[in-house]
Amino acid sequence: xxxxxxxxxxxxxxxxxxxxxALSLTSCIAYPDSSERLDDDIVFTGHAAEAEFHDYLTFxxxxxxxxxxxxxxxxxxxxxxxxxxxxxxxxxxxNALSARGFNRVLTQEDPDLAVTVTGISGLEVGSVSGGYWxxxxxxxxxxxxxxxYYPYDVYYTYQTGSLIVDIADLRAARTEKPAPDPxxxxxxxxxxxxxxxxxxxxxxxxxxxxKSARVDSATQAxxxxxxxxxxxxxx
Amino acid sequence: xxxxxxxxxxxRTRLWCATMSAxxxxxAAVAPAxxxxxxxxxxSDPLTDAEAAEMNxxxxxRELPMxxxxxxxxxxxxxxxxxxxxxxxxxxxxxxLWPAVRSFxxxxxxxxxxxxxxxxRQTFQLQSAAVTGKLYRxxxxxxxxxxxxxxxxxxQSVVRPYVGLRMGMAWINTTTLVTxxxxxxxSLGFLLAPEAGILGHLSKSVMACLSxxxxxxxxxxxxxxxxxxxxxxxGLTLQP
Numbered sequence: 001x002x003x004x005x006x007x008x009x010x011x012x013x014x015x016x017x018x019x020x021x022a023l024s025l026t027s028c029i030a031y032p033d034s035s036e037r038l039d040d041d042i043v044f045t046g047h048a049a050e051a052e053f054h055d056y057l058t059f060x061x062x063x064x065x066x067x068x069x070x071x072x073x074x075x076x077x078x079x080x081x082x083x084x085x086x087x088x089x090x091x092x093x094x095n096a097l098s099a100r101g102f103n104r105v106l107t108q109e110d111p112d113l114a115v116t117v118t119g120i121s122g123l124e125v126g127s128v129s130g131g132y133w134x135x136x137x138x139x140x141x142x143x144x145x146x147x148x149y150y151p152y153d154v155y156y157t158y159q160t161g162s163l164i165v166d167i168a169d170l171r172a173a174r175t176e177k178p179a180p181d182p183x184x185x186x187x188x189x190x191x192x193x194x195x196x197x198x199x200x201x202x203x204x205x206x207x208x209x210x211k212s213a214r215v216d217s218a219t220q221a222x223x224x225x226x227x228x229x230x231x232x233x234x235x
Numbered sequence: 236x237x238x239x240x241x242x243x244x245x246x247r248t249r250l251w252c253a254t255m256s257a258x259x260x261x262x263a264a265v266a267p268a269x270x271x272x273x274x275x276x277x278x279s280d281p282l283t284d285a286e287a288a289e290m291n292x293x294x295x296x297r298e299l300p301m302x303x304x305x306x307x308x309x310x311x312x313x314x315x316x317x318x319x320x321x322x323x324x325x326x327x328x329x330x331x332l333w334p335a336v337r338s339f340x341x342x343x344x345x346x347x348x349x350x351x352x353x354x355x356r357q358t359f360q361l362q363s364a365a366v367t368g369k370l371y372r373x374x375x376x377x378x379x380x381x382x383x384x385x386x387x388x389x390x391q392s393v394v395r396p397y398v399g400l401r402m403g404m405a406w407i408n409t410t411t412l413v414t415x416x417x418x419x420x421x422s423l424g425f426l427l428a429p430e431a432g433i434l435g436h437l438s439k440s441v442m443a444c445l446s447x448x449x450x451x452x453x454x455x456x457x458x459x460x461x462x463x464x465x466x467x468x469x470g471l472t473l474q475p
Contacts (some may be wrong), residue, residue, distance in 0.1 A: 032412070034414075040414075042369075044414065045364060047363055049363040228358045
């Protein structure tokens with residue numbers, strides 16, 4: 001009678017082994033999709049590693065909150081936010097920079113740094129790639145004839161509802177003209193544009209329907225961006 | 236008419252004789268075989284019931300290979316705990332052991348433990364950037380080791396405690412996901428893992444297994460140093 005019992009045990013054991021194996025395989029963890037991960041209140045900041053922020057003294061800020069709207073054909077239409085929203089957001093940034101020791105001046109006063117603010121609006125679903133977005137300003141605000149570039153990794157796609165703040169270095173650019181298109185002057189080592197020494201992207205910071213709520217979420221994202229950038233100071 | 240009847244009778248008689256002859260020959264062939272079998276049983280079954288029981292007991296007491304598969308739960312220690320503080324409920328382990336000397340077994344152990352944690356809003360520092368948002372952190376540990384195990388008590392004992400030591404390699408991979416970025420590091424390191432456990436007979440060949448293992452590894456993926464973890468195993472051991 002031992003043999004049938006042992007056989008049953010083997011069969012039971014084998015079944016449990018197989019079930020266990022299958023269970024173990026299904027227990028492997030699947031990563032969430034990137035779209036799921038981007039569906040969150042995220043604040044990204046990046047800065048030029050070689051930038052010495054305590055060396056900058058003054059800044060000027062573009063008083064207009066620019067809006068880039070993604071169209072149904074994926075083209076980008078540019079506009080401006082209403083005056084009140086622009087003022088509240090840009091003043092919030094200016095106050096934060098002043099609290100870090102930088103002096104706000106007018107563009108005519110040759111500031112060391114220039115600040116621009118842009119919201120990505122339009123379709124519910126859509127994105128603007130960094131390169132495409134870079135073409136939005138044909139000239140950098142306050143510095144005609146210059147484009148700008150990021151001297152660090154910014155390969156994000158900007159989702160609708162994002163708020164972008166860029167701080168570009170104007171001081172270095174005053175001493176030289178930008179290099180022409182690398183196609184025509186491949187050996188010219190001068191910078192092709194203004195270096196954006198600090199940038200922030202607030203995902204979902206410019207998404208609310210209500211103007212007041214939109215400004216609130218934008219200022220919260222700006223506060224978070226400054227909190228996670230302790231190096232952005234003259235002190 | 237008479238002539239045809241007598242021919243038919245003669246044919247019947249010949250058939251009957253042939254059949255009977257074949258039957259006698261078959262009996263003659265089978266009878267010695269049956270006799271031989273009966274003699275074999277008589278000669279090969281000289282044991283008394285007590286002797287047979289003793290032989291069975293002795294055979295049962297002899298150690299046999301052990302195959303274990305189990306569900307493994309883990310908790311990171313040190314840097315791994317700093318990286319992912321949550322316990323891992325995803326894991327398995329397979330051990331194949333053969334008796335070496337008395338109750339000492341030697342064999343192989345292979346397993347997997349998957350650690351996972353989603354943080355709330357946290358700031359993740361990069362080289363020249365920072366991201367604040369929901370962080371998804373993963374660590375996968377794949378140990379492969381030689382295993383020596385001493386099992387106490389006799390094989391037929393209801394409960395058998397054991398202690399063991401594993402030496403081998405562990406491959407640990409860590410992945411951090413934030414926004415659309417993935418930061419992945421992996422490292423292969425030395426593994427030293429003492430274990431202690433207990434086996435409980437569910438039947439003659441099947442045992443439940445409960446054990447604790449501390450997995451010390453030198454695997455150091457990225458800027459995390461010496462990722463170690465302790466594991467609790469609930470398993471099933473076959474001793475065929």
